[in-house]
Amino acid sequence: MARHSLAPNRRSDTRERILESATILFGTRGFDSVSLDQIAAEVGVAKQSLLYWFASKDDLIQAVLVNMAAELTVVVEAAIRSAPDMPLDRLEAVIHAVFRPAVRRPALLGLLRELSRLPTGAAEHLTEILNPLVTRAGTWLRTEMQAGRLRQGDPSLIIALVYATVAGIATEPEALRVVGWSQDVIGLRxxxxxLTSFLRAALAP
Amino acid sequence: MARHSLAPNRRSDTRERILESATILFGTRGFDSVSLDQIAAEVGVAKQSLLYWFASKDDLIQAVLVNMAAELTVVVEAAIRSAPDMPLDRLEAVIHAVFRPAVRRPALLGLLRELSRLPTGAAEHLTEILNPLVTRAGTWLRTEMQAGRLRQGDPSLIIALVYATVAGIATEPEALRVVGWSQDVIGLRxxxxxLTSFLRAALAP
DNA sequence: ACGGTTCTCTACCAAATGGTAGACAATCTC
DNA sequence: GAGATTGTCTACCATTTGGTAGAGAACCGT
Structure with missing residues (x-):
């Protein structure tokens, strides 16, 4: 009898499949709006299999966030390393790099949007992962400004502005649609x- | 015996107090994360009094959204009318006007962030209210561009960019904090x- | 062959949620 | 003053939620 249609494997991929589905669901609909049952149904397992891999919903959320932060870090660092040397070109490359996963998987940045719903302190771990990335970007901007290759300004503000814009664009297509735009008319690209041409105009020395 | 400590009034202000509390709670924590019980507790009434004024949670959400759209419309239209004549100054005035309520009541723009969680079609009514506002702004930008007082560009993209940035900044302080900034260091102001100096640099003819 | 480990499942449960039924008090209309 | 209206409440309910208990199948090392 095929009660266990999925033959159990010593090395099961269930954990990764749960993480993937949970990332998408949490990112698009929010932590509180998605139940464990829904995630389990999406993955195609029973809820209790899910609770076997993650002790609680909070544990799952934590794992999803850490996973997302790591993924973002890899993308951004790769873009910084491989980008052209001129600061404006490099800035554009990084923005493109962040936009690509943000568009393909809006849930990634959508998760950041969800942080404010976590209990206080639950996101402390994320700071350790993301803060160095931001600090590095700030240091780089400052260096370029001092070398006269970018207009003077507050690096922190620039980064915050870029983040807010990317996050706003990538995670709020519905809000944009409601005020009267369809995705086709505006388009993330x-x-x-x-955005990049704005930055060029504003940051050119 | 004071079972009804609040003396019932023919003209009760309970409805408005519910709307106010619901706006704040929904906007900061999301539709699904806030229960009717919590709203009722915040207002200081029983849940059933709440259901007397709004037939269901969906009804309450709808009322909150319409209320928010009307408030935003008033603010923006007033700013457009009273602003100085030079386009860049006027644009700055409008941004300031949107920022003020957005900072004082982040819930206002936070509600827009929540739209994607509504069932399809539930936000149609909002489009009727907000779309004319956006259309007007677009027409105005186009006129100024043709008059040569602003650099050429796609008005829709500019508005979308401004909206995304304001919304991202006003509604995600927690996300900004997690990557390593405190409100004090960055500051909404x-x-x-x-943002306005960026726009000036990018849009000056 | 066999005992332990890994993995998934069915069967429950206590708490919270959105919502209903209806009693009861204050006020208005006549 | 009588009856309708308005507004608030207590009591209750069906469903959903996160989570527990524990059985059983497939695989591992010996």
Missing amino acids: KLRNE | KLRNE
Whole structure:
């Protein structure tokens, strides 16, 4: 009898499949709006299999967040390393790099949007992962400014502005639609290009 | 015996107090994360009094959204009318006008962030309210561009960019904090000023 | 062959949630 | 003053939720 249609493996991929589905669901609909049952149904397992891999919903959320932070870090660091040397070109490359996963998987940045719903202190671990990334970017901007290759300004503010814009664009298509735009008319690619040309105009020395 | 400590009034202000509390709670923590019990407790009434004024949770959400759209419309239209004549100054005035309620009541823009969680079609009514506002702004930008007082560009993209940035800044302080910034270091006012100076640099003819 | 480990499942449970039924008090209308 | 209206409440309910208990199948090392 095929009660266990999925033959148990010593090395099961269930954990990764749960993480993937949970990332998408949490990122698009929010931690509180997604139940463990829904995630389990999406993955195609029973809820209790899910609770075997993650002791509680909070544990699952934590794992999803750490996973997301690591993924973002890899993408951004790779872009910084491989980008062209001129600061404006490099900045554009990084923005493109962040936009690509943000568009393919809006849930990634959507998760950041969810942070404010966590109990206080639950996101402390994320700071350890993401803060160095931001600090590095700030240091780089400052260096370029002092070398006269970028207009003077507060690096922190620039980074915050870029983050807010990317997050706002990538995670709120519905809000944009409601005020009267369809995705086709606006388009994430167009918005990305507009953002980069804005930055070029504002940061050129 | 004071079982009804609040003397019933023919004209009760309970409805408005519910709307106010619901706006704040929904906007900061999300539709699904806030229960009717919590709203009722915040207002200081029983849940059933709440259901007397709004037939269901969906009804309450709908009312909160319409209320928010009307409030935003008033603010923006007033700013457009009273602003100085030079386009860049006027644009800055409008941004300041949107930022003020956005900072005082982050829930206002936070509600827009929540739209993607509504069942399809539930936000149609909002489009009727907000779309004219956006259309008007777009027409105005286009006119100024044709008059040569702003650099050429796609008005829709500019508006979307401004909206995304304001919304991202005003509604995600927690996300900004997690990557390593405190509100004190960054500050919404600084971010607003940075945004307007960016726009000036990018849109000056 | 066999005992332990890994993995998934069915069967429950206590708490919270959105919502209903209806009693009861204050006020208005006549 | 009588009856309808308005507004608030207590009591209750069905469903959903996160989580527990524990059985059983497939695989491992010996």
